[in-house]
Amino acid sequence: DLKAKYREKLVSGGWMGTMNLTEPQAGSDLAALRARAEPVGDGSYRIFGQKIFITYGEHDFTDNIIHLVLARLPDAPAGTRGISLFLVPKFLVGDDGALGARNDVFCSGLEHKLGIHASPTCTMIYGDGFQGAKPGAIGWLIGEENKGLACMFTMMNNARLCVGMQGVAVAEAATQKAIAYANERRQGKAASYTGTGMAPIVHHPDVQRNLLTMKALTQTARAISYSCAHAIDMARVSAGDEAAHWRDRANLLTPLAKAFSTDIGVEIASLGLQVHGGMGFIEETGAAAFYRDARIAPIYEGTNGIQAIDLVMRKLPLGGGDHVHGYIAELADMAAAVRTSNLQGFGRTADALDAALGDLSEATRFLQKLAAEGRADEALAGATPYLRLISLAAGGAYLARGALADQGRIPLCRFFAENLLGEVSALRARVIDGAESLAAAGKTLISA
Numbered sequence: 001d002l003k004a005k006y007r008e009k010l011v012s013g014g015w016m017g018t019m020n021l022t023e024p025q026a027g028s029d030l031a032a033l034r035a036r037a038e039p040v041g042d043g044s045y046r047i048f049g050q051k052i053f054i055t056y057g058e059h060d061f062t063d064n065i066i067h068l069v070l071a072r073l074p075d076a077p078a079g080t081r082g083i084s085l086f087l088v089p090k091f092l093v094g095d096d097g098a099l100g101a102r103n104d105v106f107c108s109g110l111e112h113k114l115g116i117h118a119s120p121t122c123t124m125i126y127g128d129g130f131q132g133a134k135p136g137a138i139g140w141l142i143g144e145e146n147k148g149l150a151c152m153f154t155m156m157n158n159a160r161l162c163v164g165m166q167g168v169a170v171a172e173a174a175t176q177k178a179i180a181y182a183n184e185r186r187q188g189k190a191a192s193y194t195g196t197g198m199a200p201i202v203h204h205p206d207v208q209r210n211l212l213t214m215k216a217l218t219q220t221a222r223a224i225s226y227s228c229a230h231a232i233d234m235a236r237v238s239a240g241d242e243a244a245h246w247r248d249r250a251n252l253l254t255p256l257a258k259a260f261s262t263d264i265g266v267e268i269a270s271l272g273l274q275v276h277g278g279m280g281f282i283e284e285t286g287a288a289a290f291y292r293d294a295r296i297a298p299i300y301e302g303t304n305g306i307q308a309i310d311l312v313m314r315k316l317p318l319g320g321g322d323h324v325h326g327y328i329a330e331l332a333d334m335a336a337a338v339r340t341s342n343l344q345g346f347g348r349t350a351d352a353l354d355a356a357l358g359d360l361s362e363a364t365r366f367l368q369k370l371a372a373e374g375r376a377d378e379a380l381a382g383a384t385p386y387l388r389l390i391s392l393a394a395g396g397a398y399l400a401r402g403a404l405a406d407q408g409r410i411p412l413c414r415f416f417a418e419n420l421l422g423e424v425s426a427l428r429a430r431v432i433d434g435a436e437s438l439a440a441a442g443k444t445l446i447s448a
């Protein structure tokens with residue numbers, strides 16, 4: 001019934017949807033969630049509670065807004081096992097699809113944010129007797145009782161990939177703008193410039209380094225995100241063991257697609273601002289807006305720190321710990337193809353990729369061993385460096401595969417391998433040797 005009534009309008013964009021997870025005391029830790037749902041007895045529920053930071057919680061772009069809300073039933077177990085998912089429309093919908101009475105859910109405030117100013121971020125109050133209504137927002141259960149988090153994850157996995165694409169998109173936009181500006185803006189002299197007057201700044205090696213870093217990182221993040229999307233599609237169209245393989249692959253790549261893409265989105269927007277010089281800090285170029293807009297993506301949809309934990313604790317064990325090594329073997333095949341191609345333009349790419357993939361194997365086995373020995377804290381200390389390590393190594397292999405298919409891409413692939421991939425060895429050292437000093441120095445921060 002819910003699908004028949006709401007889905008078409010949600011998919012067509014006739015009505016907009018929201019995800020209501022976060023509460024003041026429950027952000028990363030949804031076990032602390034307090035919103036409650038009371039059964040009415042006619043199949044519906046009354047929802048009470050406060051949600052914060054709800055994207056598009058209130059607006060007048062569409063006639064109706066369909067809120068998907070996590071709340072607890074009266075007899076629900078504590079923690080994440082006692083969370084259910086409810087559909088709560090802003091306006092109740094009749095059997096004929098016509099909009100009826102206003103539901104008891106309202107926006108009590110809009111957040112004033114660093115960026116994404118076109119996106120209303122709302123505090124939502126459910127069940128406060130809005131405009132004299134009987135208290136309790138009317139809602140309907142989606143899926144089974146106490147299985148709300150699993151239902152929400154259907155959406156969250158998709159949303160993680162979409163937020164990753166926000167990182168890629170802002171990176172691409174920042175890169176295009178910076179390349180255009182660097183070709184227009186003239187300052188100083190450059191050996192490679194034979195024209196008259198000052199050289200366009202794109203001739204300066206340091207500016208080229210910034211622009212190539214932007215371009216290469218954007219392409220690595222895009223390739224990882226597309227690989228993840230490809231795995232999701234393959235899981236959908238295959239069956240049995242093959243479907244399970246692609247599901248594992250999508251699960252492994254989702255935290256990379258979300259966290260690496262959004263981390264580099266911020267880095268690239270910052271580099272783009274740098275290429276603009278002082279004008280980057282001035283609003284009229286638009287470079288600053290990319291920087292501000294990019295900054296939220298590592299935070300929402302599960303902070304990037306939480307993505308790294310997910311990668312190390314839940315994704316590395318997939319397939320009894322073998323799935324990730326199968327993936328690394330596929331990346332190694334891409335590196336081997338560069339070596340056997342014998343194409344001069346690749347320079348030292350094959351060597352750099354071999355070294356990076358060796359570091360990746362070593363760091364992966366190290367973290368898997370810690371997890372198997374129950375040394376979770378030590379493994380978690382290395383989680384964020386590991387996520388970047390695997391993303392850079394995978395990204396390098398994807399750039400190589402792209403360059404083998406289209407030789408016009410070889411120079412960027414080589415630049416990445418010989419200028420940026422060296423970071424992987426430092427990241428391996430952080431994963432393997434960093435935990436003890438982090439724990440010792442970490443103690444000095446704690447006041448309570």
Ligand SMILES: Cc1cc2nc3c(=O)[nH]c(=O)nc-3n(C[C@H](O)[C@H](O)[C@H](O)COP(=O)(O)OP(=O)(O)OC[C@H]3O[C@@H](n4cnc5c(N)ncnc54)[C@H](O)[C@@H]3O)c2cc1C
Binds near residue numbers: 053055
């Ligand atoms: C603009 C915007 C839009 C949003 N849209 C929505 C929305 O539509 N729907 C919705 O439900 N929510 C939304 N959110 C909320 C967002 O998902 C949360 O802000 C996010 O999940 C983090 O929760 P928190 O803010 O409570 O941070 P906290 O959970 O307090 O985290 C603070 C810091 O501690 C770290 N941390 C926390 N726990 C751990 C741990 N166990 N291990 C290691 N590190 C940890 C985090 O990584 C972070 O760096 C939005 C937020 C913003 C700012």
